[in-house]
Amino acid sequence: MVVTFKEENTIAFKHLFLKDYVDGADDSYAVYTQHDLYDRMFYAVEKYLAIPNETIGRYAYVRAESGGNWSALMLCQQYYRKGRIDPANDTFNIDPKIVTDCLGVDPEDPQPLPPELDRNYKNFTLKFHKLINVTIQFKLKAINIQTIINNEIPDCYTFTITITFDNKAHSGRVKIHLDNQADIKECKDPSVFGRGDNSLRLFFDVVVILVCSLSFILCARSIIRGLMLQHEFSRFFQRRYNQSVCLSDRMEFLNGWYILLVISDVLTVLGTIMKIGIESKNFASYDVCSILLGTSTLLVWVGVIRYLSFFQKYNILIVTLRVALPDVIRFCCCVAVIYLGYCFCGWIVLGPYHVKFRSLSMVSECLFSLINGDDMFVTFAEMQQNSYLVWLFSQIYLYTFISLFIYMVLSLFIALITGYYETIKHQCEGETPVSQLHAYIAQCKDSPKSGKYRRDSASSCSVFCCCER
Incomplete structure (x- = not known):
């Protein structure tokens, strides 16, 4: 219920604060004009101010502490301190130091703010030629009352919501995404009538x-x-x-x-x-x-596998896994070196041209899926053909990886375990090799229940037991 409550609230926040948002459109949700950026930015602020009158869920503002420098909602932009770009003359002048400019917005207060502090958020001007990103951050409180069904006291949540307008690429496309972090704590003076006994x-x-x-x-x-x-x-x-x-x-x-x-x-x-x-x-x-x-x-x-070892046929499989484990680990270490080589190579070369190779973790997930025969055609088809040289390299890269790991590495892996299985199976049917420990134990022919305890030096029998020498 905890995870579900957070996920459903995150979806609700996206529909509330992101204008014209559609489920599943997180990667493609963006704006391309200055007017649209201002429109989406002011829309989110207006919806925040109208929460008590519009939302179905019960939310409360987290207001700033009296005397603090922060407001309930912070509208900030980050930009380069000095920036001049002139594509016509192929010139630019950039100071990489980042400056942050913020404007606080508070819900309606019974006491109006002084004129010098009353800054209208709609007068907030963006410096597009050197803009890095715009963020809108605020907090909301909610109570998860669905836990009452399981006779549990409801939890109190504080959601920290951050809406980011990302312009780091300066490509003319400003990506928009909403992040929601939940802080769970005990509610003050909880009171549930008729709550069950736990x-x-x-x-x-x-x-x-x-x-x-x-x-x-x-x-x-x-x-x-x-x-x-x-x-x-x-x-x-x-x-x-x-x-x-x-x-x-x-x-x-x-x-x-x-x-x-x-x-x-x-x-x-x-x-x-x-x-x-x-x-x-x-x-x-x-x-x-x-x-x-x-x-x-x-x-x-x-x-539970331990109890299956009492049956001979199941025990063969368990012993095979135990005996083959050291060599399997060595084999995997050798294969991991080649696998990492392909990961780094794909990340460096194919990253700018293929969505599945944008990060090292995504490359590893993609290649592991290819080893198991998943998404092969899609991986080939999604490769961009902007550069013929890179496209040719991608074909050689994918074909060699699939051939090497499916036809050779997996076959050797299966053969390694199969070899141990056959060896142990023959040992179970024939004579089992005796280790030093078991050979030493076999020297004693007395049963553990015989009561005879032999020592290196002869001694007289005890009053309580008689030992045969």
């Missing part, structure tokens, strides 16, 4: 915290004991056989599932505590809480 939900949260805390303690104790036993075995093996224990044998003492559970328990406890704080209106970090609980849920479901 004691059952709170009890469940406390039980989750207790269970996860107990699980954390038990798993952490097992991990610590495993590390102590690993250290003891390494010392014994070095002293007895004068050999060091290899890494794979040392990792046998460390249970990866317990580490997974410890991380999951920590995230669950932290997320649940934040959830209780949010419901009691002591916290408002919804994003952090959702990340913690979502990640812990993912780790819990990954941990």
Whole structure:
């Protein structure tokens, strides 16, 4: 509900303050004449002043503090301190220092402003020949009452709205976009009649915290004991056989599932505590809480794989993933070098000519989609043909990337995992290679339940047990 409330308010603000706005037209919403820029700018200010009489939602102004230098709405323009451009003579004179000029606009006040402070916003003159951008910034308050449905106390929101008229390119096209930042806090003196009791939900949260805390303690104790036993075995093996224990044998003492559970328990406890704080209106970090609980849920479901390992056919797949992981990581590191090379190359060369290559992150997303066979034709078709040389380069670039990564890299990746799968499958059907650790354990023929504990030196039998030497 939190995300939905913010998104729906953002859409409402765009329709309220952006003249002739159409849903989905964020990238193409722009003006091209001075008259249209003034018209859109004054339209937004007028709509702000008319909010109490026009909006369906219930909004309130955030007025400036008495004695402050800021008003409820700030209309600002940024421009170069000195600028003269003469395309006819191919000359210009620019001072890159940026100057900011602002005008404050306040909703109607019972007491009129003094004449020296009463500046009409419609007299605000833009310096188009050196203009960088125009911004309109103001704040509005609202209350999200839909949370009452879930027996929760409503949240109070403060929306910081910024309308930017972007003229940095000086291309004759001024792009317009609206940004909305939401600040959530506890409402003052909340009163909801007939609100349901949340004691059952709170009890469940406390039980989750207790269970996860107990699980954390038990798993952490097992991990610590495993590390102590690993250290003891390494010392014994070095002293007895004068050999060091290899890494794979040392990792046998460390249970990866317990580490997974410890991380999951920590995230669950932290997320649940934040959830209780949010419901009691002591916290408002919804994003952090959702990340913690979502990640812990993912780790819990990954941990379910452990129980599938008790079945032989499922265990083969799990062992394959575990054994192949080191080589898969090495393979991915090698491939990542080539992938980054293609990313930087596409960003530098194709960025000005293709919308999917405008930023490094967009290039990476586009190339990853191509590896999976998505949007191939669109990527080729959207390439501008203004420069034949760049268009030819783009064809070579895309064809080589697709051929290299789909036909070679993915095939090698699949072959790598398939090779491990076949090897482990044959080992399960035949004799399994014995490590140093398992060979040492196999020397003892006694069952763990036999009660016999053998030592290096002979000693008399204990009163409580009798040991065969």
